[in-house]
Amino acid sequence: MINYEKQLKEMMKHDTNIFSILKAVEKLNVNDAWGLCGTYSK
């Protein structure tokens, strides 16, 4: 079975531009109800 989640994480990790974006977003502090994580079906 193909592990798409792992592939996506690898793609993100190797893109320094996207990683900088994610780091910037991580710095913001707001109230949030993110909900479920993962690739679950709704």
Next chain:
Amino acid sequence: MLGVCAGLIRNKVWDCLHHTKTPINDIDVIYFDTSDTSLETEKQLETELARFLPNQPWSVKNQARMHLKSGFDPFTSSYDGVAHFPEIPTAIAVRLCNNELEIMAPYGLQDLFEMKVKPTPFYQKNTQFYSIYVERIKKKKWDEIWRNLSIES
């Protein structure tokens, strides 16, 4: 905590699968906060993000406000908001949490990686929102950028 969603992630995957690199059109950032649904707060967050990382096309949207213009019932979380995005490969969000990438994909990642574009259940044929999906597909012309896409219309 906020997350990055939709086109930025989708396009990155399609770029990798096509061995190409397309420019970033916008950076959609989402969160869910029913205690403050003002547009001004979203703009303020965009300003803060621009301070951390300038010259980027930031677009912050509180999913607790989106029902006001979308016509859906109010969303209950960021996850619920992402589940209501028009296309399955667009219905994705990621965020960093202690340097670990967390993925939110209400319909899974298979269609995204198999380059299949389909509407989410809310935009399928015979729904009131189907025309929005069709118009988006026409306007975006994704198949001219990523040749191996299979687009349902």
